[in-house]
Amino acid sequence: MPRPLSAATVLLVPALAALAPAAADAPKPADFITVQKGTLPIIISAPHGGKKKVPDVPERVGTGLTNFQTVRDENTAELAEALVADLEKALDGKPWLVIARFERKYLDVNRAPEEGYESEKAKPYYDAYHAALAAACKAVKEKFGRGLLLDVHGNGVHPNAICRGTQNLKTVSLLKARDGMPAIRGRNSVLGRMEKLGYKIIPPGDADDKTKEESKFTGGHIVSTYGSHTGYAIDAIQLELGSYLRAKDTYATTAKDLTDAIRAFYETYLKDAK
Template sequence: MGRPFSAAAALLFPALAVFTPAAPDAPKPADFVSVQKGTLPVIISAPHGGRKKIPDVPERVATGLTNFQTVRDENTAELVEKLVAEIEKSLNAKPWVVVARFERKHLDVNRSREQAYESDKAKPYYDAYHDPLAAACKAVKEKYGRGILLDIHGQSVHQGSICRGTQNLKTVKLLKDREGMAAIRGKNSVLGRMEKLGYKILPPGDSEETAKEEAQFTGGHIVATYGSHTAFAIDAIQVELGTELRAREQYATTAKDLAESVRVFYDAYLKDEKK
């Protein structure tokens, strides 16, 4: 029979009886959104490219919503990372950035709060996206008086094209009133410059001013909330990039060209407003 476990041994090895590994910190909603404060009157938003599952938030199911979607806008988050880096390189300053890292299956921040999620547990994640986006718009308006918000999305209907979404010019009201249609589709506009670089834009730059945007891609909750027809007063464009433009081997080029287009727009329409 072996020796009984002595009191001295218990003093030497107390942790054998009581040690429990520390539980990892629970993830916070802010961990699921990438945010950057900027130094330019340029805001970049990407709500649908996230890959993280949210613990304890069930996946959404269709509840009578029109155009219900849960699929990821593939490579939009990665494209925005490259876009931001290229803008910083060309303008030597930082755009404001808000990028969702959570799966769209859990919530869709490009919808109103009432339609975005089906579990109250998703509310903090919704706020973690919209609070910094609203703060960015307010900061840009206060400092510069105007600015541009590009809300980056993906679509597969027109795979080699970019669809403009401004709710048929509603969300760029101030830009149109101030500079005319040239600032929206001309050679120094963001999408006009992309067209000049060889991209197909819908509606095209040479179309009539009254030409309607593609019905599925006219712009959702984000541009409707922060566009210049609202008190935020930031001109907002939903940029719907076709599948081919977001492919793994192509999105870096698309991002670089889009950054160049942002630079051209900034020089033409925003640079003189910097305080």
């Protein structure tokens, strides 16, 4: 004959049942990334503007790292969203978009894995971001044969300037070979157009081909991984936007001007992509 359930067991069973939905609703890596699939050969990435705490992942301490950063690039996520919305109207199509919503202090997707996270519990979030970027690059390459990846960051060293990061033209090697330096710094290039609109660009458009990029902002892991010197065939530029250009009351204007610059580049160098 079965033993009757104790009073404690009777109370415990519904309590455990109540916990089951909570486990099912536990946060997933995909909940910490905004991804939009696109129809254009343009990819926008914003890895350092997130504000969410990652559950069960301790903050990084950076032991032994020489270029360790945990500071958020303020308003870069918001700027990227505004940029994509403006581009959709200007180009009658959708750019690809990948935005990190997690705080950089838990993991940094613009670093190689061995520097980007310290807890194995952070790995799924890191992998989810790069899986989304890799999928975007592969889709653009397959459909168009080439494309442009703009990786949006913030710098506090030059508050009124935009620093170009291409690992000294390495990550735009196919663009340079195909269309020359005018596509990188000329009047219809992204940064050349921004310079024409009055923005300070580092290095400036009138610099010679041997002028090096700002040593702190030459481009990180993202452009290094997905730039056109790799098999992806996507020309990648890290945009280091000064703090004034992405302030709460100015980032929308910066996004609109970037839209104009990207439109000029698209119509000159990308519109006829297959």
